[in-house]
Structure formats: C-alpha cells, structure tokens
Amino acid sequence: xxxxxxxxxxxxxxxxxxxxxxxxxxxxxxxxxxxxxxxxxxxxxxxxxxxxxxxxxxxxxxxxxxxxxxxxxxxxxxxxxxxxxxxxxxxxxxxxxxxxxxxxxxxxxxxxxxxxxxxxxxxxxxxxxxxxxxxxxxxxxxxxxxxxxxxxxxxxxxxxxxxxxxxxxxxxxxxxxxxxxxxxxxxxxxxxxxxxxxxxxxxxxxxxxxxxxxxxxxxxxxxxxxxxxxxxxx
Amino acid sequence: xxxxxxxxxxxxxxxxxxxxxxxxxxxxxxxxxxxxxxxxxxxxxxxxxxxxxxxxxxxxxxxxxxxxxxxxxxxxxxxxxxxxxxxxxxxxxxxxxxxxxxxxxxxxxxxxxxxxxxxxxxx
Numbered sequence: 072x073x074x075x076x077x078x079x080x081x082x083x084x085x086x087x088x089x090x091x092x093x094x095x096x097x098x099x100x101x102x103x104x105x106x107x108x109x110x111x112x113x114x115x116x117x118x119x120x121x122x123x124x125x126x127x128x129x130x131x132x133x134x135x136x137x138x139x140x141x142x143x144x145x146x147x148x149x150x151x152x153x154x155x156x157x158x159x160x161x162x163x164x165x166x167x168x169x170x171x172x173x174x175x176x177x178x179x180x181x182x183x184x185x186x187x188x189x190x191x192x193x194x195x196x197x198x199x200x201x202x203x204x205x206x207x208x209x210x211x212x213x214x215x216x217x218x219x220x221x222x223x224x225x226x227x228x229x230x231x232x233x234x235x236x237x238x239x240x241x242x243x244x245x246x247x248x249x250x251x252x253x254x255x256x257x258x259x260x261x262x263x264x265x266x267x268x269x270x271x272x273x274x275x276x277x278x279x280x281x282x283x284x285x286x287x288x289x290x291x292x293x294x295x296x297x298x299x300x301x302x303x304x305x
Numbered sequence: 306x307x308x309x310x311x312x313x314x315x316x317x318x319x320x321x322x323x324x325x326x327x328x329x330x331x332x333x334x335x336x337x338x339x340x341x342x343x344x345x346x347x348x349x350x351x352x353x354x355x356x357x358x359x360x361x362x363x364x365x366x367x368x369x370x371x372x373x374x375x376x377x378x379x380x381x382x383x384x385x386x387x388x389x390x391x392x393x394x395x396x397x398x399x400x401x402x403x404x405x406x407x408x409x410x411x412x413x414x415x416x417x418x419x420x421x422x423x424x425x426x427x428x
Contacts, residue, residue, distance in 0.1 A: 200385045200407055201392040210394050240413035248405040251328060251368050258320060259360035267353050269314040274346045277339070 078180035079118035080212055082219070083126070083167040085111050113208040114162040117183055127187050128162035129207030131155050131197035157197035159190055159207075179215035186214045317360055321345055321367065329371050355390045357397055365401045372408065382411070 114128030132155055133141060175183075190211075195202050209219055322341055326333045333341060345367065352358075352366035377383040389395070389403045 195394065198388055201388045201403060202394050206392075206394045206399065206403075209399065210396075213396065240416045241409040244409035244412035245405060248409065252365060252401070252405070254328075255324070255364045255368060256361055258324060259317070259364045261359055261361040263313060263317075263360050264358045265314050265317055265349065265353075265360060265363065266310065267350065269311055270318075270346050270349055270353075272311070273314060273318055274343055 075176050076174040077120045078175050078177055079116070079124075080173045080175050080180070080183055080215060080217065081116035081118070081124075082171045082173075082208055082212060083114050083116060083162075083165070084169045085113075085166055086168040112162075112165065112167075113205045114165055114167075115183075115187075115208045115211055116163075117180060117187070119180065120177060124163075126161060126163040126165070127159050127191070127211070128165060129157055129190070129194070129197070129202075129204045130160055131157055131199075155197050157194045157202060159187065159194055173212070173215075173217050175215055175217070179217075182214040183211050187211050318342060318345060321349075321364060324364065325367075325371065328368065332371065355400075362397050362401075369401075369404055369408070 112128065114126060116124045116126045118124040132138065135158070190207065197203065212219055322338065322345060325341065325345060336344075348367040348370050349363050351370065352363040355366070357363050357366045373383065373386065374380065377386060385407050386404065389400050389407065392400065392403075395403060
C-alpha cells in the first residue's frame with residue numbers, strides 16, 4: 072500500500088496582541104485594532120492534490136462588517152453569551168504568526184473538508200469558552216486523526232483579553248490542576264469503563280473496608296497476632 | 306452484571322475515595338465513608354451523563370466538581386461549566402482542558418479581586 076500524502080492541512084495561528092512586544096506590533100504585518108488582533112485567532116487551510124488551498128476560520132457574527140460600529144466593550148458580552156451566531160469565513164487574507172503544516176492523504180482531506188463544509192452550511196452559535204475559533208480548527212483537524220499541538224493554557228481567546236496581568240495567577244491554578252490530572256492518570260485506568268448500573272448498585276451496598284493487598288495483608292497479620300496471643304494465653 | 310465488573314467497580318470506588326481523602330483533606334475530614342462513597346457515586350453518574358465513562362475520565366470530572374462551590378449550578382458565573390460539558394464541538398480531552406483553563410481564569414480573577422480589595426483596605 073502506498074502512503075499517498077499528496078494533500079495538506081495547515082493550522083494557522085495569529086498571536087494575541089499582548090504576546091507581541093509593542094515595538095514589533097506592526098513590524099511584520101499591519102494589525103488591525105479589532106477583536107481578533109487583541110484575542111488572537113486560529114484558522115485552518117486545506118490544500119488539495121492540485122495544490123489549491125482553501126482557508127476556513129470560525130468567527131462570531133460580531134466580526135461581520137455590519138457590526139463594525141460596535142465597540143469592543145459592546146462586543147465582549149455577546150461573545151461570552153453563547154447566544155450569538157457564528158459563521159465560517161474565507162480567512163485566506165487573515166494574518167498569522169505561526170503555522171503547522173500536516174501532509175495528509177486524500178482520504179484525510181475529504182474527512183476534514185466534509186466536516187468544514189457541514190459546519191459552514193449550519194454554523195453553530197459562537198461561545199468564547201466552548202465554541203470558538205480554536206475549537207473549530209482543532210475539531211476540524213481531529214477529523215483526520217492528526218496529532219495536534221497541546222493547547223496552551225490560554226487557548227480561549229477571552230483569556231488573552233483579560234491580559235497578562237492575570238497570567239501568573241492563572242498559570243499557578245492551571246499547574247495545580249495539571250498535577251492532579253497527572254495523578255489521576257497514574258492511578259486510574261484510561262480504558263476500563265464503569266457502568267451506570269453497577270455504580271447505582273454500589274450505592275446501596277455498605278462500604279467495604281478492605282479491598283487492596285495492603286489491607287488484606289494487614290488483616291492477615293492482625294489475625295496471626297490474635298491467634299498467637301490466644302495460643303500464648305493458654 | 307458480572308461479578309468481575311462489580312469487583313473492579315468496588316476497587317475503583319475504594320481508590321477514588323482514597324484519592325478524594327488525600328486531595329481534599331479539609332473537605333472530607335468530617336465526612337464518613339458511607340456519605341463520601343454516595344457523593345462520589347453521584348459525581349461519577351454526572352460524569353457518565355456527559356460521556357466520561359473510563360475510570361480516569363470519570364475521575365477528572367469528579368476531581369473538577371470537588372473544586373467548584375456546592376451551588377455552582379445556580380450561579381451564573383459558573384454557566385461555562387454546563388456550556389463546556391454539553392458542547393458537541395469538543396471531545397472529552399478538549400472538554401477537560403477547557404474546564405481547567407476556564408477554572409484557572411476564574412481562580413485568577415477571584416484572587417485578583419481579593420488582592421485589589423486588600424490593597425484598598427490597606428490605604
């Protein structure tokens with residue numbers, strides 16, 4: 072079987088404004104003073120076997136030209152509400168700072184394309200926490216089973232809006248969560264599933280004190296000790 | 306329901322209780338085993354409701370729920386929890402990461418507000 076990776080999928084990322092030093096802000100490209108420039112943006116490119124690239128990005132309707140008059144302060148509550156319509160746009164003119172290119176097979180290309188076109192026809196409502204540009208881009212590339220870069224702490228654009236002022240505090244909180252997550256992964260199976268019925272059954276059962284080898288060993292040791300005492304007292 | 310599966314679930318609950326007691330010492334110190342077990346099972350059922358069905362995924366959600374205030378479902382500032390858990394756009398791994406990111410932001414904001422208040426009181 073030949074590995075025909077003749078297509079490409081590209082993840083593009085525009086850095087949030089606060090990550091770029093002020094003196095360099097317009098050094099590489101002109102950055103508009105819009106929401107995207109402040110929060111950052113993620114979008115994807117799909118290149119077919121003939122080398123033609125189509126670029127897609129997910130936006131809130133606040134980004135539409137008819138909403139240009141809204142101030143940033145007016146836009147923010149709309150972005151958080153989850154009630155504001157989203158749309159998939161041609162982002163081929165969007166600026167970007169970083170990109171990651173994946174060589175993919177036509178089959179993977181079709182999977183991503185089909186997802187993106189479906190989303191384009193029926194775009195979901197935008198929510199800055201759960202249905203934002205990053206989620207769209209990642210979900211699209213997930214269709215092809217691509218190994219994506221781990222999401223940095225501030226993968227939600229809103230965090231960028233809140234600014235570097237909170238970075239250290241949020242970073243500390245995230246580190247604690249990461250520590251707990253690592254502990255959970257080391258102590259609990261990532262494949263074994265527990266059924267709802269069994270759990271419900273356990274709720275009605277009295278709690279057992281001994282399950283593990285240590286407790287069993289302790290119980291055996293306790294029994295031996297009491298047998299020995301009994302023997303000596305004879 | 307097989308005996309093996311039931312035993313595995315019992316062991317899981319036992320290990321999960323140990324985890325909660327060691328991670329949330331203050332919150333669990335006055336809770337007896339029976340109450341803790343039942344609360345844990347309720348939280349596991351919540352995790353299952355949102356499609357987190359492996360031991361580790363379930364515990365990620367249980368651990369997360371223990372960090373939230375008890376009345377989080379009634380508080381508008383925690384609406385994002387429901388938004389993320391019910392999102393059809395994210396897989397489980399992305400949801401857990403999104404929950405952690407949002408929670409980290411909330412903690413940072415609360416800490417920031419607290420230190421601002423303290424600064425004002427000092428003046």
